[in-house]
Amino acid sequence: MAADDQPAPTGPGAEQEWLAAYDPRAYAPIAVTVDVVALTLRHGSLHVLLVERGAPPYQGCRALPGGFLRAGEESLDEAAARELAEETGLLSASGAGATLCRLHLEQLGTYGAPERDPRMHVVSVAYLAFAPDLPDPQAGTDAAAAAWHPVSDLDLRPCGRSRAAGAPADTHGGGVDGRTGPCPLTLAFDHARILADGLDRVRAKLEYSPLATAFLPHDFTIPDLRAVYEAVWDEKLHPGNFHRKVLSVPGFVESTGATTERGGARGGPRARTYHAGDARLLHPALLRPTRDDPADGTAAP
Amino acid sequence: MAADDQPAPTGPGAEQEWLAAYDPRAYAPIAVTVDVVALTLRHGSLHVLLVERGAPPYQGCRALPGGFLRAGEESLDEAAARELAEETGLLSASGAGATLCRLHLEQLGTYGAPERDPRMHVVSVAYLAFAPDLPDPQAGTDAAAAAWHPVSDLDLRPCGRSRAAGAPADTHGGGVDGRTGPCPLTLAFDHARILADGLDRVRAKLEYSPLATAFLPHDFTIPDLRAVYEAVWDEKLHPGNFHRKVLSVPGFVESTGATTERGGARGGPRARTYHAGDARLLHPALLRPTRDDPADGTAAP
DNA sequence: CTACGTTGTGCTCAGCCCGAGAAGAACAGC
DNA sequence: GCTGTTCTTCTCGGGCTGAGCACAACGTAG
Numbered sequence: 305m306a307a308d309d310q311p312a313p314t315g316p317g318a319e320q321e322w323l324a325a326y327d328p329r330a331y332a333p334i335a336v337t338v339d340v341v342a343l344t345l346r347h348g349s350l351h352v353l354l355v356e357r358g359a360p361p362y363q364g365c366r367a368l369p370g371g372f373l374r375a376g377e378e379s380l381d382e383a384a385a386r387e388l389a390e391e392t393g394l395l396s397a398s399g400a401g402a403t404l405c406r407l408h409l410e411q412l413g414t415y416g417a418p419e420r421d422p423r424m425h426v427v428s429v430a431y432l433a434f435a436p437d438l439p440d441p442q443a444g445t446d447a448a449a450a451a452w453h454p455v456s457d458l459d460l461r462p463c464g465r466s467r468a469a470g471a472p473a474d475t476h477g478g479g480v481d482g483r484t485g486p487c488p489l490t491l492a493f494d495h496a497r498i499l500a501d502g503l504d505r506v507r508a509k510l511e512y513s514p515l516a517t518a519f520l521p522h523d524f525t526i527p528d529l530r531a532v533y534e535a536v537w538d539e540k541l542h543p544g545n546f547h548r549k550v551l552s553v554p555g556f557v558e559s560t561g562a563t564t565e566r567g568g569a570r571g572g573p574r575a576r577t578y579h580a581g582d583a584r585l586l587h588p589a590l591l592r593p594t595r596d597d598p599a600d601g602t603a604a605p
Numbered sequence: 606m607a608a609d610d611q612p613a614p615t616g617p618g619a620e621q622e623w624l625a626a627y628d629p630r631a632y633a634p635i636a637v638t639v640d641v642v643a644l645t646l647r648h649g650s651l652h653v654l655l656v657e658r659g660a661p662p663y664q665g666c667r668a669l670p671g672g673f674l675r676a677g678e679e680s681l682d683e684a685a686a687r688e689l690a691e692e693t694g695l696l697s698a699s700g701a702g703a704t705l706c707r708l709h710l711e712q713l714g715t716y717g718a719p720e721r722d723p724r725m726h727v728v729s730v731a732y733l734a735f736a737p738d739l740p741d742p743q744a745g746t747d748a749a750a751a752a753w754h755p756v757s758d759l760d761l762r763p764c765g766r767s768r769a770a771g772a773p774a775d776t777h778g779g780g781v782d783g784r785t786g787p788c789p790l791t792l793a794f795d796h797a798r799i800l801a802d803g804l805d806r807v808r809a810k811l812e813y814s815p816l817a818t819a820f821l822p823h824d825f826t827i828p829d830l831r832a833v834y835e836a837v838w839d840e841k842l843h844p845g846n847f848h849r850k851v852l853s854v855p856g857f858v859e860s861t862g863a864t865t866e867r868g869g870a871r872g873g874p875r876a877r878t879y880h881a882g883d884a885r886l887l888h889p890a891l892l893r894p895t896r897d898d899p900a901d902g903t904a905a906p
Numbered sequence: 907c908t909a910c911g912t913t914g915t916g917c918t919c920a921g922c923c924c925g926a927g928a929a930g931a932a933c934a935g936c
Numbered sequence: 937g938c939t940g941t942t943c944t945t946c947t948c949g950g951g952c953t954g955a956g957c958a959c960a961a962c963g964t965a966g
Contacts, residue, residue: 334676336635336717336728373717375635375726380717414715414730416637416674416681425676427637427728429715527943545925547944552923566933572942573932587895588923594888828914846954848915853952867962873913874961889952 335426338383339370339495341412341502342392342433345519349454350535352499354491355391356449361422362492368499369450370428384409384431392438392450408434408518412502420494430498432505434518459489460500506536512589514556517580523560525575526550527568537592549590555583636727639684640671640796642713642803643693643734646820650755651836653800655792656692657750662723663793669800670751671729685710685732693739693751709735709819713803721795731799733806735819760790761801807837813890815857818881824861826876827851828869838893850891856884 342353354366369391373383388409409431416427440451491499509515516532517524530546550556557578564574643654655667670692674684689710710732717728741752792800810816817833818825831847851857858879865875 334635334637334674336637373635373728376719379719380715380728383717411714413712414681416684416730418677418680427674427681427730429717429728525943542925542927543943544927544945549924568933568942570941571932571934571939573944575943591924593925826914843954843956844914845916845956849917850953869913869962871912872910872961872963874915876914892953894954 367492856882
């Protein structure tokens with residue numbers, strides 16, 4: 305239930321005393337934040353938006369953009385959209401719909417291990433955002449340290465776990481690890497795991513949802529769409545079969561009747577343009593090429 | 606990120622003052638709870654575990670079992686397992702593994718709208734639990750009001766939203782609505798939506814994960830497994846095709862070499878017994894019979 | 907004990923989808 | 937103009953799917 309009531313059936317008016325009486329620790333030391341895994345496609349490869357931390361712990365490391373939930377003011381979805389706008393400079397002050405309308409935002413999961421932040425118990429609700437190729441977020445207010453990073457440059461191994469518990473940031477050597485810049489590829493807190501979960505989710509969702517169109521502008525071509533699938537899945541797809549399957553799914557794409565102005569960069573005919581249809585689920589699904597890899601864990605719910 | 610740091614770069618020691626300086630409202634009035642959607646199969650139909658609320662708001666209504674996250678002491682997963690044990694009497698005091706080992710627990714989603722609890726801003730992390738047919742939870746400590754309810758008896762329409770905002774419980778008529786008992790089929794807070802999301806998740810997960818075995822005892826038969834799918838999907842399946850497909854998925858089930866002692870209740874031969882295999886994902890998947898229903902929303906991530 | 911209905915298990919068959927390959931046409935760069 | 941690239945469509949063989957059926961094993965009614 306949203307708030308328990310068995311042990312202390314006090315009246316509904318005195319929330320704070322009643323809460324504190326139930327469990328004093330449930331009152332003070334929990335913070336709720338919202339973190340965003342924002343993904344986009346740049347130059348044909350998947351990029352994620354990261355900020356550089358300016359204070360310990362994990363000073364100098366990259367982290368997912370995020371911040372506190374404003375209690376009583378906003379829902380989690382609204383907080384995620386606000387954080388994404390604030391920390392990136394995208395969608396500056398115009399109404400939340402102009403720039404953000406082509407942005408897909410969905411909840412990814414919640415991470416609440418007590419030791420994930422060495423300062424206090426922080427419960428983070430992670431969100432996943434897909435966007436078309438967006439400008440660099442240097443123009444924002446507190447977005448000076450935000451930038452797009454290729455996900456292939458990041459270290460997503462389960463190394464982000466043991467560090468948050470013990471010594472904060474200098475177990476790694478203080479920036480001397482043979483790469484450029486301080487902690488260039490390591491993510492703060494458990495953000496490596498959050499990002500890995502987000503990537504698993506995206507890869508799975510492309511199979512049965514039309515979400516790939518969220519990475520593209522309003523009008524796109526079938527080869528554009530195929531490039532999204534190839535970048536996210538990191539696999540080459542058969543152009544002919546992909547074309548056939550996309551057009552055979554009802555409601556996935558709708559033809560605009562037009563074609564591109566020019567052919568491809570290295571030749572080829574002009575492609576027909578499409579825009580996203582009204583389907584929410586793909587029937588039949590676009591399944592990944594069968595890989596005999598036995599298993600990753602509980603991926604993609 | 607887990608805790609933001611751009612605006613107030615104070616030292617890492619004074620967390621509380623620094624937090625309060627950033628946004629005083631982010632300090633006090635947010636509570637974090639964990640709610641559990643516990644599902645099981647009883648007499649061939651899907652049941653969910655509910656408790657009866659003994660205090661306002663929504664006094665007398667049913668609600669999902671849950672409670673506060675103990676700050677600094679436990680992770681979200683541990684809190685969900687603890688709440689399920691406490692409020693049901695299952696897994697009394699023996700180590701968390703004896704009774705719970707055959708229980709599947711996974712995170713469902715987080716619900717944090719400011720008005721979902723009229724008392725204060727409560728962020729609830731919902732979990733989904735599958736269990737074999739368990740005894741009635743009357744023996745527990747504060748589990749007196751907990752009981753299994755058929756999900757078909759519950760009202761899952763989007764009516765649970767508007768009530769939490771305005772008058773708490775009497776907009777509905779104060780128990781006079783032609784049903785037996787006070788608010789027999791209505792769920793408190795936004796728990797109807799949480800349960801609906803959980804049901805969507807289960808229905809989708811049976812397609813590509815071996816999770817159906819979590820509803821069954823260690824040894825089971827293929828018709829037992831088929832009964833799980835038919836109950837969750839609420840559809841009759843072709844026995845021969847189901848048999849063929851289950852055995853064709855590597856790692857889904859493993860034969861024990863034995864058969865049942867007796868035939869079916871209304872005749873029929875004895876069935877071979879199996880136990881769950883080591884597969885985490887089903888390849889190929891057991892897809893639902895194609896329903897031409899155009900859409901539900903963003904279901905089953 | 908016999909007859910009958912029920913059910914587990916396996917088989918066949920037609921239809922559809924999938925992967926692979928290739929062909930034709932349109933286009934950029936040289 | 938020539939060449940290489942790419943979009944789009946087509947064909948073909950294999951595998952999976954849904955539907956139906958066959959047979960045997962079993963409980964129950966009589």
